[in-house]
Structure formats: C-alpha cells, structure tokens
Amino acid sequence: MTKPSPEPDQQVFNQHRNLLFSVAYRILGTAADAEDAVQDAWIKWSAADRAQVAEPKSYLTRIVSNVALERLRSTRYQRETYVGPWLPEPILTSSDTADSVTAAESVSMAMLVVLETLSPLERAVFVLKEVFGFSYAEIAAAVERSEAAVRQATHRAREHVQARRPRFSADKAQQRAVTERFFAAATGGDLNGLMELLSPDVTLWTDGGGKVRQAMRPVVGASTVATWFAAIGSVSYQGIEPADMSVELVEINGGLGLVFRGAGRVVATVTFGIDADGRITTIHNVANPDKLRAIADGAAHDVGTR
Template structure:
C-alpha cells in the first residue's frame, strides 16, 4: 500500500498511528481488505486536512477512520443479508503473542467478530472504541458525531448484548494451542473418538463458502456430527484437492491458534476455534470462500493488540 510521498509533512504522524487505525477498522468491518481501504481513505483525508488545527492527531485520525468504517458498514449490510450461507469475517494472520492481554485476543477472535456483526453499526463503533481501545464517551461522541447521551446509551446496549452472547473467561493460550494440535492430529488420522473427546456436546460448526465453494449452508450442530465432518478430511477430496496433496498447518489467526489448509498452490480454508470454560471446543469457524482468504494467502501477519 502506498501512503503518498515519504516526505509529506503528515506522513510520520500518520504512520505512528497506522496500526491503531487498521486495528479499529478491522474490528468494525470484519474484513482486512475493507479495513485497508478505510485506512487508505483516512490517509487521503489526513493529507488534505489543515493539521495546524489538530490538537490530538490520535483522536482526529481515529474519528476519520471510524466514520469511514461506519459508512462502509452501513453500505455492506444489504450484501450480508443476501449472502449465501453463514457470513463469517475475513480471517487474518496475527503475530505470535500480539495480544498479550486476553482482552486483545478476545476482541479480535472470530467468535467476537461474529457477535459484533449482530450490533447496529453505531453500537459496534461505540463498543470497539470504548471497550477495546479505552476512548471516553466524550471522545467517542465526537468521533461518531452523536451526543454523549446517545453514545452512553449505545455503549450500555452493546455491552449487555455482547455479554449475553459472549460470556467472558480467561483463555489459556497454551491449552488452546495444545487442543488445536490434538484436533488436527485426530482429524487427519480420522479418529472420531479422539475428536469427540475434544468437542463440547453441543459444539457448533459454522462454514462460510459464500456460494463459491460447497459448504454447509446451515450450522452443523452436535459433537458426533461435527466429529464425523472433520474425520473425513483424510479420506475425501476437497475442492478438487486429494487428501495426499492437502497440507494443514497451525498458525496464529485472529489472536488465537488456528488451522490453514492449502493445496494445489492455494489456500483452501481456515478453521478457528472457540473454547468453553472446560477447555473443550464449543464452536468452529471454517472459512472457505476464496474471496475471504486473500489476507491469509498474502502471508501478512497483523499486530492487532492495542497500540
């Protein structure tokens, strides 16, 4: 991505805050491509602004990117309503231990982004800016161009909504990685019993093929059904790739450990996991829509922890 001439007077300040801007935009949009576009548009606005009047560049730039992301979010609503099968966010590779704080990892997890998708655009922006990045109500009101009272109400509604759908518990990253390794070994070995032991009884598998590749159009529910689905990995071809030509590796995805499946010279799918309080797999998010695998295929690892 080009950010304009390197000697542009506002370039250094913009680059200082670029990671923050992408982190905000990605959590608001659930798409790396759209977040990059929002950051690029923010650069254009910033480079044209009268920066002598800007007392707080961080707040000013966050306001610009939040508004740009909100516009995109509102216009994307219709597309998501007519989407074929479950809509999942676009996965991104994340740098190891980027999210040292559990809240950082949690706030960018597939499971959380799916919950954020159910908020109104305003509630989503307020929740992300307040709960993840620690902006005050007054700052957020200025950023989203609403009254402080409206922002407080939106923050309250969003927090209640998220807490109801996303109970918080401390995630042990090493245990999660170990469970993911065991899952991969059991799946590639076709070991249904070993998979069943790792899965919560009412586990749910969400698959996003976007109508581009064959996937389940509804959630797959229950340990036996989900175990059978993944135990078949080593025995059937997938998207024209034979099991022997398929490679699966553990990688950092969205703040946790996930799996990337590749073959025939391309990334075929990602799988990420959500765990219950006992450390069993409660949900799996399987993205196979090729349009959503570009960020992973590019190999760019993002640091999405709070700058």
C-alpha cells in the same frame, strides 16, 4: 544515494496506522474493507489543515471510525443476503496481540461474530469504548452523535455482547494442545479422538459464500461435527486430494488455528472456541476464496489496542 525520509504528516500517520487498521477491522470484520478505510483516512488526513490538529491520534481515529461506520452501513444489505453463514474475514496476527488478553479476545472470530449482531452504530461505539478506551466525548465526535446517544448505544451494545460473548478464553498453551490434538484426530480419521475433544453441543459454522460448497446452516452436535472432520484424511476437498493438501498451525485472529493449502492456494481456515474444560465449543471454517486473501498474503497484523 540515501532515501529521502517521509514527510512529517506521513510519519505521524504511519505511527498510528496499526491502530487505525485495528479499529477499522473490528468495526468492519473484513481486512480488505479495513485497509480501504485506512486509505480513505490517509486521503482525508492529507487534505486536512493539520496545524489545527492538537491530538493526531484522536483525530485520525475519528476519521477512520466514521469512514468504517459508513462503509459498514453500505455493506449491511450484502451481508444480510449472503449465501449461507457470514463469517468475518480471518487475518494472521502477531504474537504481541496474542499476549494481550483484551486485544486477542476482541479480535477473535467468536467476538467478531457477536459484534456482527449489533447495529453499525452500536458496533462502532462498543469497539471504541470497550476495546480502545476512548472517552464518550471522543466517540461522539467520531460517530457524529451526541454524548447522550453514544452512552445509550454503548449501554445497549455492552449488554448485548455480555449476553453472547464466550464465557472463557483458553490460554495459549491450552489452545495449542487442543488444536494439535484436533488436527491429529481429524487427519487420522479418529472419530473417538474428535468426540473426546468436542463439547456435546459444539457448533460448526462454515462460510463458502456460495462460491465453495459448504454447509448452509450451522452444524450442531459432537457426533455430526466429528464425522464432518474425520473425513479430512480420506475425502478430496475442493477437488484436492488429501495427499496434496498441507495444513499449518498458525495464529489467526489472536488465537491458534489451522490454514489448509492445496493446488497452490489457501483453501480454508479453521479456528476454535474452547471452554474451561478444554473442550471445543465452536468452530469457524472460512472457505470463501474472497475472504482468504489476507491469509494468503502472509503478512501478520498487529491489532493491539494502542
């Protein structure tokens, strides 16, 4: 028996589902909340008078943006009172995303950390304008503000991001080379090898969310960070011995990173920011188990800009 095809309205929604997740994830920084926003958008789309919708893509983007914006506002306090540094929820991404420089940078852990410093409105309008290229009129409808207010918010956000965004994006070959060298040095306890890879003022951010023991403040300086990672091959982590830990090189948030597994679960991800000289300037280490579900799920997301 042949399976009945989806209803036309579901087909239209499914055509834009990746885009909707891409928008929501960049606004929210968490995969779980982004998926919830997409589901809410589906419910609203199902109840809408679709005969009056001339441009489904713009209409659906408006819905999911508004839902994500409201959700971000409601979670703001939780993030401000978070135990230790709050980092975005890492996701596996597809090579198509990595092939687009704009898409890869805009979904990188480093960029999402910068976006976290914006107000909810600034973050939403920046994502819609600078990443997805929507018009001010479309954004104004999405966030329910005047075009003038949207222009002002976009200008503030753009200046803020430009002052804080990474100055250099390593290409894929350089990312792989640096990441592989880092992994070899760390697992081999090669302190000197790590020091050669790290920028003098490298900063390590660790997110355990109070559920896994991690540094409560950023760890700064090549010597301190190198010592931290040189212990990987000789010290147990979360009760897991090094011999029982596996590490995989995978694409995370548009760039290459490391996924650590042990005791039948994902225990941490590590991603890197690399400068023009091939040195690591920032490291983001996520170990909060609540933020590793998207990685454990194993599904790679297409978070392109179309």
